[in-house]
Amino acid sequence: MFKSSILLAGAVALALTVSARAADPDPSDWASVMEQARGQTVYFNAWGGSENINSYVGWAGDELKQRFGVEVVHVKLNDTANAVAKVLAEKAAGKNEGGSVDLIWINGENFASMKRQELLMSPDWVTALPNWAYIDHETKPTILTDFTIPTDGLESPWGGAKLVFFHDSARTPADSVPQSSAELLAWAKENPGRFSYPQPPDFIGSSFLKQVLSEVIADKSKLGQPVDEASFDEDAAPLFAFLDELHPNLWRGGKAYPQNYPDMKQKLADGELDIIFAFNPSEASAGIAAGELPDTVRSFTYPGGTLGNTHFVAIPYNAAAKAGALVLANFLISPEAQLRKQNPEIWGDPTVLSMDKLSEADRAAFDALDLGIATLKPGELGPALDEPHPDWMEHIEGEWLRRYGAAN
DSSP states (O other): OHHHHHHHHHHHHHHHHHHHHHHSOOTTSHHHHHHHHTTOEEEEEEEOOOHHHHHHHHHHHHHHHHHHOOEEEEEEESOHHHHHHHHHHHHHTTOOSSBSOSEEEEOHHHHHHHHHTTOBOOSOOGGGSGGGGGBOTTTOGGGTEETTEEOTTSEEEEEEEEOEEEEETTTSOGGGSOSSHHHHHHHHHHSTTSBOOOOTTSHHHHHHHHHHHHHHOSOGGGGGSOOOTTTHHHHHHHHHHHHHHHGGGSGGGGTSOOSSHHHHHHHHHHTSOSEEEESOTTHHHHHHHTTSSOTTEEEEOOTTOEEEEEEEEEOBTTBSOHHHHHHHHHHHTSHHHHHHHHOTTTTOOOOOBOGGGSOHHHHHHHHTOOOOTTOOOGGGSOOEEOOOOHHHHHHHHHHHHHHHGGGO
16 A cells, blocks of 8 residues: 555656646747747846846846737846755745746856756757747857756857956056966066955856966866866865965955956946956947946957856746746847847847848848947957866855955
């Protein structure tokens, strides 16, 4: 009897799982998705620390409401991990339907965590989106792998990213800017207090750690794999030796850190910092266009390469408005939305579309886009370094906090 009860319970659980999956909207039947989406409210959990990005999300929401009858609520995050934790808590509580997160802006370790814990809607829905036809997945490998983790159709690409540095040419001549992390350290020693980075786990601050690690680690092949616990201390030693030398020469002697990228941008504008960085090649031009930076600010990268990646949107497995989330994800990769996003006067975020797949009119619109006075041309951006496996981020953030966090 006990064994029969177990079998019956298993059969019921399997039936419920199949039923839940069958209830998910089918993006290959787009007319049905559009019908289901009308009247839904999509809670889009996305970083809210930039006014131009918030404004862009607001525009997209207005367009969805007017065109498709879908309401978009931007849940502004200061850390994407908070939304991941919310979905995980709902799963632990057995809330497998009607979740509070419908769409999430994500990549890297947060995607790896959600995929590993089966928190994302599946199977592959991304390649069935109508606008997937425009995506440049052939020449941009980071669209199919996110920090070395296969995306497997669990997240839809939204924009490209490349680590780029900025300086005010009125104070820091172009011929004096560093060309590598080693040169940055030497520059910081010669110009104490004029450089800093946000404290991890801020994404931009953590990205700086990964950039340095990618340059100084002895065996770079290790970065494509999870951390080897036995050799982590030895592998990461060059990074922390670098930071030990750098920190006394940071802004405020490394006793405090900028809150985030917008704070660094303000400090560059105010003359407190001379070199800052962001994960957007058009960010300096966007800052100039918005009146946030002087028009003498210019961009530079390292000839040896800087980190590059793609950022995505994903739908949690228990989202309440899955059809609406599909409609929003599809709209975000439309030529219209991608063109607006790449305009530095709006946001300046690079497109994930292939120009060869666009109509002649759309291609001409992208070609005519003025990327701004401070934006490097594609040939000037230098090589894109692969992002390390997400496991590295967790380890180096933890070690950073252990070494330096208590003092701040």
